[in-house]
Amino acid sequence: MRTPTFKPYDPDQLSLLPPSLDELIPQNHVVRVVRSVIDQLNIDDILRKYKGGGASSYHPKLMLKILVYGYLSNTYSSRKMEQAVQSNIHYMWLAGMETPDHNTINRFRTEKLKGVLKEVFGQVVTLMVNQGLVNIKTIYVDGTKLEANANKYTFVWGKSIKRYKDGIKTQLEGLWKYAESIAKEELMDNDPTIYPELDAAQVSKTIASINEAIKDKPIDKKIKQKLNYAKRNWPKKMAKYNEQEKILGKRNSYSKTDPDATFMRMKDDHMGNGQLKAAYNWQISTSDQYIVNYDIYHNPTDTLTLPQHLKQYKDLYGQSPQVAVADAGYGSEENYEYMESEGIEAYVKYNYFHKEQKAKGKIKPKEAFRPQHLYYNKEGDYFVCPMGQKMTKQYETNAKTKSGFQQKQSVYEAKNCTNCPLRGVCHKSKTNRKIQFNWNLKRHKDKAKEKLLSEQGVAHRSQRPADVEAVFGNIKQNKKFTRFNLRGKDNVLIEAGLIALAHNLAKMARN
Ligand code: SF4
DSSP states (O other), X not given: OOOOOOOOOOTTOOOSSOXXXXXXXXXXXXXXXXXXXXXXXXXXXXXXXXXXXXXXXXXXXXXXXXXXXXXXXXXXXXXXXXXXXXXXXXXHHHTTTOOOOHHHHHHIIIIIXXXXXXXXXXXXXXXXXXXXXXXXXXXXXXXXXXXXXXXTTOEEEHHHHHHHHHHHHXXXXXXXXXXXXXXXXXXXXXXXXXXXXOOXXXXXXXXXXXXXXXXXXXXXXXXXXXXXXXXXXXXXXXXXXXXXXXXXXTOSEEESSSTTOEEEEOOOOTTSOOOEEEEEEEEEEEETTEEEEEEEESSSOSGGGXXXXXXXXXXXXXXXXXXXXXXXXXXXXXXXXXXXXXXXXXXXXXXXXXXXXXXXTOOOGGGTTSGGGSEEETTTTEEEOTTSOEEEEEEEEEEEOTTOOEEEEEEEEESOOTTOTTHHHHOOOSSSOEEEEOHHXXXXXXXXXXXXXXXXXXXXXXXXXXXXXXXXXXXXXXXXXXXXXXXXXXXXXXXXXXXXXXXXXXXXXXX
16 A cells, blocks of 8 residues: 655744735735725825824724725625634735724724715726726616615504504594583683694693693593593604604605615515515616716615716716616606706616517507507697597696606697597596696607617617626625615615725726
């Protein structure tokens, strides 16, 4: 039998010269890109956050490098970063052998980067533009709902709060009426029926007025008990509900563990169950799969986020993009208007765009009655219904969208629908058929359609999923970033920024 041979192994072997960490890191390792890029940044905004005096602090560039490298290497917890700066040569090299603890790392992340990370991110993108790595003139926009760091059983629903408040108001009105029936003269002017919105003070005052008015009257025992209960609980409850409504703002729900997170229906899980979870709507713009802008929103729908997202882009780079490409979730009149006013070429689908393409001009019988399929006479400004009746313009309406955008609709009405044999399939109203038409939206949709069907449009449509959706796929699948670790919108925005920086630097290193 032959004797096995082993390579020399002596863990206690001393080196004549201590090894340098730099020698141990390959020249093309991504950690070198992180260090080199962050070393080039102007961090004056972060420096201004240090008051000066007191104990010395770790250098902000050191801290930023640790955090960006952490998010790049799928290490999102400050405790794990603390361990890494003591044991991982990449972190040790970045930190120059300094060893900040998890509290220091986390404080830097949430306090020193708050409100300034976006500017740092913009510098990195500009650096990449200058190096010819990315062109920020054409952007692909998309959003995803990412779970918040919140318990899923801690919801507060706007509808429930309204119901509870209405319950208190109705019961209070009942008690008032009862008091009026036995002591009308004694009642002071705190009639709850005159308040459209009740607050805690009004509830207290009204209960006190009722108690005062009926104190010497013989009253039902149950009413007395109810008044005692109301005095003890209702003002407190009303104050709580009003406070909750303030937190809700325009949202329908929020989570008690992270009040900035809203309950959103997430994509189906592998069992096909759509889940309602506390989450944030994370919007990004990409170009050549680099993230060039990011933001966090409370509302789950993408439609309402685009103007704000594009305004931020303009703040960051001093100009709007030349071309914006997005899917049908963004095709609203407000969004088209904003892009037109900014001179942005919009390759943005609208709902029904795909349906229209599939139908190839054929109209299904049940769709023939839809306003967009009726004949329209431009000179006379009237539609012609399937029975050949003129539908003339009656008036215009102005409606406000959820975001406050004014929409103008023209209303057209048929002359006489009585006894029409098509009435059952045409419309359900008891009067003559009325249709509303938004001409400005129609103009935008026609413009978008022409662009989307052009050669350039087809190229943008096929590039969009490969550009922006692939980035979300990479972050969720490869980087395993499927839930925010921090709570509160400001902190979540910082995490989105760190992930965006990490994603860009990793891609830069690969290129
Ligand atoms: S119901 Fe009125 S609008 Fe509809 S087809 Fe008949 S006449 Fe025309």
